[in-house]
Amino acid sequence: MTGKTGGAEVTLKQVRFSYGEMRMNFDLTVPAAQIAAIIGPSGSGKSTLLNLIAGFEMPQSGTILIGGIDITRAAPAKRPVSMVFQENNLFAHLDVEANIGLGRSPKLKLTADDRAAVASAIARVGLAGKEKRKPQALSGGERQRVAIARALVRDRPVLLLDEAFASLGPALRIQMLDLVKALHAETAMTVLMVTHHPDDALHLDATLFFLENGMIAASGSAKDLLSDTGPEVLKRYMGTMA
Numbered sequence: 001m002t003g004k005t006g007g008a009e010v011t012l013k014q015v016r017f018s019y020g021e022m023r024m025n026f027d028l029t030v031p032a033a034q035i036a037a038i039i040g041p042s043g044s045g046k047s048t049l050l051n052l053i054a055g056f057e058m059p060q061s062g063t064i065l066i067g068g069i070d071i072t073r074a075a076p077a078k079r080p081v082s083m084v085f086q087e088n089n090l091f092a093h094l095d096v097e098a099n100i101g102l103g104r105s106p107k108l109k110l111t112a113d114d115r116a117a118v119a120s121a122i123a124r125v126g127l128a129g130k131e132k133r134k135p136q137a138l139s140g141g142e143r144q145r146v147a148i149a150r151a152l153v154r155d156r157p158v159l160l161l162d163e164a165f166a167s168l169g170p171a172l173r174i175q176m177l178d179l180v181k182a183l184h185a186e187t188a189m190t191v192l193m194v195t196h197h198p199d200d201a202l203h204l205d206a207t208l209f210f211l212e213n214g215m216i217a218a219s220g221s222a223k224d225l226l227s228d229t230g231p232e233v234l235k236r237y238m239g240t241m242a
C-alpha cells in the first residue's frame with residue numbers, strides 16, 4: 001500500500017524562529033522509523049516546530065535535514081512529509097475517495113495504480129463502503145481516518161500529526177492511536193505527533209520531547225520521563241510536584 005521504503009531521520013540543527021518577542025530555538029533528532037511525541041504547555045512552540053519541518057514557516061537561521069538531505073529552504077510540496085491537523089483536513093465538496101486521491105494528484109488525474117492505492121488505504125483505515133460520502137456525512141473520527149488515508153497514499157517517509165485526535169473523545173482517540181501504531185508497524189514511517197495528552201506518548205511507547213518557551217527542555221523515552229524519577233520540568237507540567 002505505502003511506505004515500503006520506511007521512515008527518514010528528521011534533524012533540526014540550531015533552528016531559530018520568532019514570532020515577535022516569542023523566540024524559539026530547536027535542536028533535535030528523531031531517528032528514522034521512530035515515533036516522537038511532542039508535548040508542552042500551550043504556546044511553547046509545538047505547532048511551530050511541526051510547521052518548520054513541513055515548510056509552512058521558514059527558519060531565520062539553522063538547518064533542517066530529512067533523511068540527511070537539507071530541506072531548510074524547500075517548498076512544502078517538495079518535502080518528504082505529510083501532515084494531519086486537528087481539523088479542516090478535508091474538502092467539503094469532495095467525497096472520501098476524492099479527498100484521499102488528492103494525496104496522489106492535486107488535480108485528481110488518477111492512474112489505475114493511484115486508484116488501487118486509494119482503495120487499499122480506504123480499506124486499511126476502516127472506511128470501506130463509505131467511499132462516496134462527503135465529509136459532512138462522516139463522524140469526527142472518520143474524517144481523521146480520511147486524512148490519515150490521504151497521508152498514506154502520499155507515501156512520504158515522515159508523518160506529522162498536529163493534535164490530530166484532540167477533538168475526539170477518549171475511546172476514539174485511543175482507537176486512532178492504535179491505528180497510527182499499526183500503520184507505523186507496517187510502514188516504518190517516522191512519526192512526530194503533537195499532543196496535549198502525555199498518556200498518548202506512553203500508549204505509543206514514543207520518544208518524548210518536552211517543549212517549554214520555544215525550546216526542548218527534556219527528551220527521552222516517555223516511560224522514563226513520565227515516571228516518578230523523571231525530570232522536574234515534566235513533574236511541574238504534570239502537576240505531580242509534592
Ligand SMILES: Nc1ncnc2c1ncn2[C@@H]1O[C@H](COP(=O)(O)OP(=O)(O)OP(=O)(O)O)[C@@H](O)[C@H]1O
Pocket residue numbers: 019020022040041042043044045046047048049
Ligand atoms: N501566526 C502567528 N503570529 C504571531 N504569533 C504566533 C503565530 N502563531 C503562533 N504564535 C505564537 O508563537 C508561540 C508558539 O505558538 P505555537 O502555536 O507553536 O504553540 P503550541 O505549543 O502549539 O500551542 P498550543 O498548545 O496552544 O497549540 C505562541 O506564543 C503563539 O502565540
